[in-house]
Amino acid sequence: MSGISGRLIKGSIWLSFSRAIVNGLATLSTFILAWNLTPSDFGVVALGMTILLIVSTVTELSLAEALIRHEAPKDSHFSAAFTLNATRGLLLALFFAGFAWPAARLFDEPRLTGVMLALGLSVFMSGLTNPRRIMLQRDLIFWQEFVLAVSQKLTGFIAAVTIAIIYHSYWALVIGTLVTQATNVVVSYLVLPFWPRITFRHMREFFSFSAWLTAGQIVNTLNWRFDYLLVGKMLGGTSLGYYSVGSNLAMMPTREATLPLTQTIYPGFANIQHDPPRLAAAYQRVQALVAAVALPAGIGVAVVVDPLVRLTLGEKWAPIIFIIQALASVFALQTLGSLVQPLGMAKGETRLLFIRDTQMFAVRVPIMVAGLLFAGLPGVVLGRVFTGLFSALVNMILVRRLIGVTVLAQLRANSRALVSAGVMAAGVSFASHHLAYAADKPALALQLATIVALGGFLYCATTFLLWELMRRPDGPETEIRNILGKMLARLRPVGSAPAAKQTEK
Structure with a gap:
């Protein structure tokens, strides 16, 4: 390994x-x-x-x-x-x-x-x-x-x-x-x-693997993209513009913070697919690390998005603030089970992934349509919040079926990140509420920098305090320490390593 x-x-x-x-x-x-x-x-x-x-x-x-x-x-x-x-x-x-x-x-x-x-x-x-x-x-x-x-x-x-x-x-x-x-x-x-x-x-060879995976991708894309067609047809181009930009910006912090890890996962899982204990251990380690990065990124953006949008995009884009607030946190929480896709592909369980996608499609479509009919664009956004949280639970249940790790064990592995993200969100929201409204750009930029720094401090401090109180168990903190150690080792001067060995002798 x-x-x-x-x-x-x-x-x-x-x-x-x-x-x-x-x-x-x-x-x-x-x-x-x-x-x-x-x-x-x-x-x-x-x-x-x-x-x-x-x-x-x-x-x-x-x-x-x-x-x-x-x-x-x-x-x-x-x-x-x-x-x-x-x-x-x-x-x-x-x-x-x-x-x-x-x-x-x-x-x-x-x-x-x-x-x-x-x-x-x-x-x-x-x-x-x-x-x-x-x-x-x-x-x-x-x-x-x-x-x-x-x-x-x-x-x-x-x-x-x-x-x-x-x-x-x-x-x-x-x-x-x-x-x-x-x-x-x-x-x-x-x-x-x-x-x-x-x-x-080799057509038969390709299709024997990809048939169920392609079917799942069809359903999954319809599942997560039909709402754009719905909004564009029913509410018009301007509403769709707000919805599209808001959704993309809400997804960006979680996606960009975790993609360097998740893009390497499928080939890594595929290399150890025939060793169930190693696969289960690798999944838990990587998933906890992904969530530890995604939660502060997504939830952090959700709590600072008001001054962020007003500073960077201007008042004409103010309607997307609610969209980002609602969706950024959900995208972050969905990482608790999002690695089930490469896990299922590595194990060849593409049919099971297709069944999951079909079931989610059957749940999501009526909820999104009802949300639009009763509340317009906010209703669509709230529908995505509910179905996003539900899909995270479904994914964790599917992980249990694939590698035998219970939902409770998955949540326990992410407990420090979840608690730390909650402390961060509460602290930043409290500070933002008590800060004076900044009307000019320089003051708004200073306010944004202050609450971002506060959020980063609260998350990191809470995480490592909990890690110490729990006597440093294996988890994301260990992985981050190891990664930083490897990176620092590569940055050391060439002559330092032999010197260190000579000292040991």
Whole structure:
């Protein structure tokens, strides 16, 4: 396990660097675009992206996951994956070209025609990506992933921001997506050269693994994306713009704080799938670490979002404050069971994941529709809060079935993080309530910095106080200490190690 753990930690460090850059660019891009575009601009692109995600997922072949789990993939497997992906991309591009005008009529949004045509080109380019790049994840090698992630985000950022500042047009969002996808294709072949052939071999082999996984992805995407179509159709583009931006910003802190860890999980679990005790122990360790990072990130943003939005986006975006407050905490709490997806995939239980997704779809749709009909956009948001918490419980029950770890044991492993996040939220809310209202930007920035620092101190202090009181049990604190120790060891001067050994002698 030590070899795998070491590679996972090294991979997490590479991904942490890349996500820090990507997250910084994404945040800066969101702020610049929000200043230069309108909620309606975000709404029309969100509508097109939602249709793209649903159609893409319905036709998703899950070839990357099949290649990771394959014991010895050959060049013919990669060529077959390229052929299938390219064929799918071409068919989807043709579908988008034919559906662009009817979609614009359906949603009474003329601008949607051009957006759909451009997104069709984007999905075609995505089908041309180098299939061998998935081996970087399989072999737990992540520096090339760093190059891929940073290069595509940087080019997309430059394109989107330039067009937004010059033209103030929703095309900034669309062209940014196209440039990002084009960069992804080109760089994928530069970091890992491969010349694919056209072949349809291994189709049965691919589909035998991916059938249930693809079915689950279809249901899951419909489950978590149909509300965008619902809001766009019933409430209009402006409401959809608020909903889309608010949801993305609410998800960002949890996603960006945990992605360096979660992106390495599936190949790590797959490597030890045949050793149940090690798999169960690895799951508990990683899940507790993910939650320890996600809870302060998500809940912390929820309690400071009011001054954050007013300072960075301006008063015109004030309606998204409630959306972020409600959803950011839920996204963080969902990490208590979110790793069941890579766990189930590693164990080959894709049918079980499909059943879970179908059941959640049956629960979520009527709740979201009822919320919209009775309370409009706030009702949709509250529906997402309820179903999000319910899905976290369902995931923890599924973890118990897969590896035998009870729900109570899972909660116990996260008890210090949960208590610390509660103390942080209470302390920051109390301080915010008693601080004087800041009208000007400098005072607002100072107020925001103060409560963020207070929240970070309260969370860290409470966590390590509880850890000491519980006599330093194994958990996230141990993992963080080990990771920091490895990082510091790499930063030591070259001559210090021999000196230390000589002292020991």
